[in-house]
Amino acid sequence: MGVPVGLTGIGAGRRVPLLGTGRAGAGPEHLGFAAVLLDLFRMEGKVAVVTGASRGIGAGAARALAEAGCDLIVSARSADVLGDHAERLRADTGRRVEAVAADLNDLDNLAGLVESARQAFGRLDVVVNNVGGSMPRAFLDTSPGFLESAFHWNVTTAYALTQAAVPLMLEGGGGSVINISSAVGHLSDRGFVGYGTAKGAIDHMTELMAADLAPRIRVNAVAPGSIDTDSLASVLDDRMRATMTSMTPLRRLGRVEDIAAAIVYLASDAGSYLTGKVIEVDGGLRTPNLPLGLPDL
Secondary structure (H helix, E strand, O other): OOOOHHHOOOOOOOOOOOOOOOOOOOOHHHHHHHHHHHHOOOOOOOEEEEEOOOOHHHHHHHHHHHHHOOEEEEEEOOHHHHHHHHHHHHHHHOOOEEEEEOOOOOHHHHHHHHHHHHHHHOOOOEEEEOOOOOOOOOHHHOOHHHHHHHHHHHHHHHHHHHHHHHHHHHHOOOEEEEEEOOHHHOOOOOOOHHHHHHHHHHHHHHHHHHHHHOOOEEEEEEEEOOEOOHHHHOOOOHHHHHHHHHOOOOOOOEOHHHHHHHHHHHHOHHHOOOOOOEEEEOOOOOOOOOOOOOOOO
16 A cells, blocks of 8 residues: 655655554554554545645645545646646546636635535535735834735635535535644744734634534644745745754754645544644744844834
């Protein structure tokens, strides 16, 4: 039985199982237990919606879920980039992947993703609310409108998609919602009042949704630290990268597969006893590792 790529390194050719079964003296009972445990990560017959899925964490989540067995609805703004990614997923995994290009700031488009899942697959089991983000700004430059925009893009979109998805998920017996938060949702530094406030709201909304939707739908979040995506690389120079690495206890930036593995865990039966939790995948951060150097007012 193959190990889900979401647990072994996405697209990097690495095959290092999460659970080793080759220890000296391992008997049939040990090997059987490992096989059963790894089966909990398999998701054949399940359907997932992943937003912001054309690149970065969203693209990695989509690939990991497909390689674990999910069919997919993937969405992002860029039709060309999204379409190319969906085609690669189909070719690489053999899963059915429907690409829906949409601006998810428009809440009507979020309901459309659920309808696409109903039309294409007749069910929905997993929602990954990945779309979001906001640039840092000094406090006096963070207008109320900017704050509201950050909240809408990060929180309202996740709420609206989840609310639209719940009836279809319940028709299939339940499912799992995974919200993508951030380390800045629970850490503090200057310049992040917009983004950090929105992600802090995501964390608490996850807890509240979990209470509302238990026991049939689990709701959890993943809070990434600094993940080495193309978007991050575009704003880092060598000095900034070295600073971030040195301020991270594990002395490296995160990889997309670090986050994708956590998403597969929470989406699958392996995480069936978790709800209302925020999983911090951040290299051990206890303080932000990207100081902006903003002066005192």
